Amino acid sequence: MTASGLDGVSIGVVGGGVGGLSAAAYLADAGAEVTLYERQERVGGVAGRLERRGFRFDTGPSWYLMPDVFERFFERFGHAPGDFYDLERLDPHYRVFWDDGDRVDVPADPDAAADLFESYETGAGDAFRRYLDDAETAYEVGMEGFVRPGRSRLRDYLSTDVLTSGRKLNLLDTLDEHVASYVEHPKLRQLLQYTLVFLGGSPYNTPALYQLMSHVDFGLGVYYPLGGMYEVIEAIESVATERGADVHTDVSVTGIDPGPDEVAVELGGDRYVHDRVVCNAPPEHVERELLPDGAVPRVGDYWGRRTYGPSAYLLYLGVEGSLDSLAHHTLALPTDWRPHFDAVFESPAWPENPTVYVNVPSRTDPSVAPDGHETVVTLVPLAPGLDDGPDRRAAFRERVLDAVSSYTGTDLRDRIVVEESACVSEFAERFDRPGGSALGLAHTATQTGPLRPGPRVRGVDRLYYVGGSSNPGIGVPMCLLSGEHCAGAVAADVTDGFLDGLPLVGR
Numbered sequence: 173m174t175a176s177g178l179d180g181v182s183i184g185v186v187g188g189g190v191g192g193l194s195a196a197a198y199l200a201d202a203g204a205e206v207t208l209y210e211r212q213e214r215v216g217g218v219a220g221r222l223e224r225r226g227f228r229f230d231t232g233p234s235w236y237l238m239p240d241v242f243e244r245f246f247e248r249f250g251h252a253p254g255d256f257y258d259l260e261r262l263d264p265h266y267r268v269f270w271d272d273g274d275r276v277d278v279p280a281d282p283d284a285a286a287d288l289f290e291s292y293e294t295g296a297g298d299a300f301r302r303y304l305d306d307a308e309t310a311y312e313v314g315m316e317g318f319v320r321p322g323r324s325r326l327r328d329y330l331s332t333d334v335l336t337s338g339r340k341l342n343l344l345d346t347l348d349e350h351v352a353s354y355v356e357h358p359k360l361r362q363l364l365q366y367t368l369v370f371l372g373g374s375p376y377n378t379p380a381l382y383q384l385m386s387h388v389d390f391g392l393g394v395y396y397p398l399g400g401m402y403e404v405i406e407a408i409e410s411v412a413t414e415r416g417a418d419v420h421t422d423v424s425v426t427g428i429d430p431g432p433d434e435v436a437v438e439l440g441g442d443r444y445v446h447d448r449v450v451c452n453a454p455p456e457h458v459e460r461e462l463l464p465d466g467a468v469p470r471v472g473d474y475w476g477r478r479t480y481g482p483s484a485y486l487l488y489l490g491v492e493g494s495l496d497s498l499a500h501h502t503l504a505l506p507t508d509w510r511p512h513f514d515a516v517f518e519s520p521a522w523p524e525n526p527t528v529y530v531n532v533p534s535r536t537d538p539s540v541a542p543d544g545h546e547t548v549v550t551l552v553p554l555a556p557g558l559d560d561g562p563d564r565r566a567a568f569r570e571r572v573l574d575a576v577s578s579y580t581g582t583d584l585r586d587r588i589v590v591e592e593s594a595c596v597s598e599f600a601e602r603f604d605r606p607g608g609s610a611l612g613l614a615h616t617a618t619q620t621g622p623l624r625p626g627p628r629v630r631g632v633d634r635l636y637y638v639g640g641s642s643n644p645g646i647g648v649p650m651c652l653l654s655g656e657h658c659a660g661a662v663a664a665d666v667t668d669g670f671l672d673g674l675p676l677v678g679r
Contacts, residue, residue, distance in 0.1 A: 177667040179203035184437045184444065185417075186425045186462075187452030189217030190648050191639035193408045194245065194655020195450050200415040201249065202663060207444070208412070208419045209437060215409050215419060217452070217639075218603055218610065219648065221402035224590045226542035227490040228400055229549055231594065232610075233648050234531045235501070236395040236404070237388050241649035245656075249411050256407030257397040260536060265394040267499035269579040270359065271506050271525070277499065278363060282390045293357040303354045303364065303383070308391055310384040319644045319653060347373075350380030362505055369529070369553065371646050372481020372611035374513040379617050396500065396536050404648070425453075428462045428635070435634050448634045448665075450658055454612060455625050455637050457604040469631045479619060481611030481646065482516050482553035483596045485560075485568055489548040490541065490590030497582045498548075500535045504528040504579035512553070517614075520555030522568055528552055528575050548584065550576060556607030560595040569593070612641035620645070627654075627661040636661060 181204045185192045188210030200206040214220060218232035236242075242253050253259065264277035279285050282304060290297030351364045365375040367385035397403045413419055427438035428449060435449040451458045456475045459468045506512065506525045515523040531549040534541040541547040550572055558564075577583040596608030605612070613619050624643045629635040638658040640646045645654075 177202060177663060180205065181448065181666055182446045183207070183662065184209065184435070184446040184449040185452060185638075186428065186437060186449060186458075187217065187639070188212075188215030188409075188419065188421070189452050189639055190219060190405065190408065190651035191642075191654045191658070192217075192450065192452030193405070193412050194652045195452070195636075195638045195658045196417040196419070196655075197249065197408065197412040197415050198656055198659030199450075199662060200412060200417040202659065204662075206412075206417040207446070208417055209423050209425050209439070210419065210421045211424045212602070213421055215421065216402065216405040218599070218605075219401060219405050221400065221405075222488055222592060224488075224490065224592065227488075227545070227547050227590050228540040229488040229547060229592075230401040230531075230533070231486075231488070233401050234533070234549065236397055236401065237647070238392060238649040239395055240392065241652055242404070245652045246407070246411070248656075249415065251411065253397075253404075253407070256410065257399060257403040259395045259397055262394045262396055262500055262536065264499060265389060266501035266503055268363070268503045268505060271504075271579060274359070280390075280393060285390060289355065289360055289363075292360055293355060296355045296357065296360055299354045300360075303351075304386060304390055307383045307385075307387040310381055311387040311391070314381060314384050319650075345380040346376055347378050347380050347382055348375035350383060351375070358507060362509065366503065366505075371615045372609075372613075373615045374517050376510070376513060377479070377517060377614070377616050379615075379620060381620075382615060394501070396533065398537050398539070400533060400537070400540055401648075408652070425462065428458065429464070430467065430632050430635055432633070448636065448662055450636045450638050450662070451629070452639045454604055454606060454639075455629075455641050456606045458629075458637075461604070463632070463635075467632055468629060475606070478606075479517070479614045479616050480556045480607055480609040481614040483556045483558065483599055483605075483608045484594070484610040485552045485554055485565070485572065486594045487548075487550045487569065487572065488590075488592040488594075489550070489584060489588050491546045491548050491584055492587045492589055493544065493546070495532055495535070495546045495548070495582060497580050498530060498532045498535065500532055502530040502532065502580065504530065504575055516553055516555045520558060522554070522558065522564065523552070526552045526572065526575055528572060528579070530576060530580075545589070553610075554596065556596065556599075556605075556609040558596050558608075560597050560608075565593065565595055611646050612639070613645075615645055627658040628665075634665075 183204045183206050185196050185208040196206045196208050220231040222229040222231050263280035267277050269275050286297040286300045289300040351361050429436040434445050436443045436445050512523045512527050515521045529551045534547045599605040600608035627636045638654050644650045
């Protein structure tokens with residue numbers, strides 16, 4: 173592949189999360205001289221790996237969704253996912269335990285899932301099929317009309333084709349209101365809304381267009397990369413370095429100094445000058461802590477008015493013995509989960525009756541745990557900004573383990589041989605996430621599409637954003653696309669030429 177257009181252009185990438193690695197791969201492939209600065213010992217950002225005494229934990233994302241996006245990324249560089257890792261499709265997708273003693277396995281087969289819906293509510297099977305058809309339409313319209321082209325500004329939405337496509341989407345209702353028009357049973361509504369957790373949202377504040385996540389679930393499937401999600405991170409890094417990106421870990425960026433013709437990245441007392449800089453750090457952190465005061469023009473308390481996705485309380489547990497009652501993905505849900513969402517988004521507090529996600533990858537992949545043991549991660553969404561001092565965390569640990577025991581019938585306490593935890597403080601201190609959010613800006617109606625930060629940093633030439641808090645949003649697939657869009661914006665600003673297949677994001 174012949175590089176052109178960006179030959180000799182020096183680009184610094186601040187942060188080695190998925191978005192930063194993706195942007196580095198595209199930019200290096202287009203001929204740029206790319207230097208990536210990552211503060212942690214490993215790249216990946218929150219998508220990390222923890223290894224203890226033979227147990228291997230994914231510290232962040234644990235669901236492999238939207239396989240088409242991964243295939244598209246690797247194919248762009250002459251590879252396939254199988255060059256780096258093996259995938260296994262999960263069936264069931266996940267197991268659900270409710271607090272009333274009910275339990276279901278949600279099957280991979282949509283027809284079997286329709287039968288499950290029908291068993292709870294007469295007519296719900298056909299309603300589920302209609303919902304999936306509509307979700308597929310939303311996915312196709314959303315991805316092809318909005319997400320893949322990288323439309324990040326309001327004027328990008330004013331063309332006739334975009335306006336026509338937009339009419340096919342429900343842009344006014346919340347997802348909860350939209351789902352209620354298909355099924356009435358509260359448990360079925362939960363099954364159609366749970367995927368919002370991947371977007372850091374609530375059914376009560378997220379637009380109905382995100383029903384497309386049900387197509388992601390049932391239409392595209394749920395997979396697992398053997399060895400864990402970090403295998404994917406290492407694969408993306410391999411592509412970036414293969415294309416020529418120079419990746420540095422264990423280096424902390426302490427400032428960014430933009431000038432008219434260059435941008436300096438400061439590492440303590442050292443300065444490294446680049447023609448352009450891409451920031452994979454959270455935009456609020458960049459503007460408050462790294463850039464000079466007032467560099468980005470904002471009206472009033474712009475960042476104080478943003479809604480952030482949840483933080484999380486996580487337990488990484490090495491457990492002795494087999495956990496036959498748990499699936500690879502297990503959900504412990506209160507039959508009324510509104511109070512938990514309220515505790516995250518409306519009245520921040522530690523939830524009294526938490527929703528708990530339990531990930532047991534060793535049920536699929538024995539390599540992530542020693543013989544005779546299981547690798548377990550429990551996650552509870554929390555409001556960002558909570559005080560998570562030692563006493564509070566200790567008390568909540570008991571509440572979480574109680575919930576797992578009472579919902580699933582499996583008490584983990586006396587079987588734990590390895591234990592680590594993470595909470596609000598870790599996300600704030602290790603990853604500079606505002607309020608300790610685990611996910612970044614939530615996908616509310618006012619933080620979606622062109623209302624989300626785009627790749628270009630407003631008012632600061634030569635500086636760009638990439639990652640989950642920018643367009644198109646949260647999740648590993650979206651961050652891969654964000655890297656492509658960001659590279660396209662850089663290319664468009666440097667040259668009007670065609671860069672070997674890299675889409676140019678408009679000026």
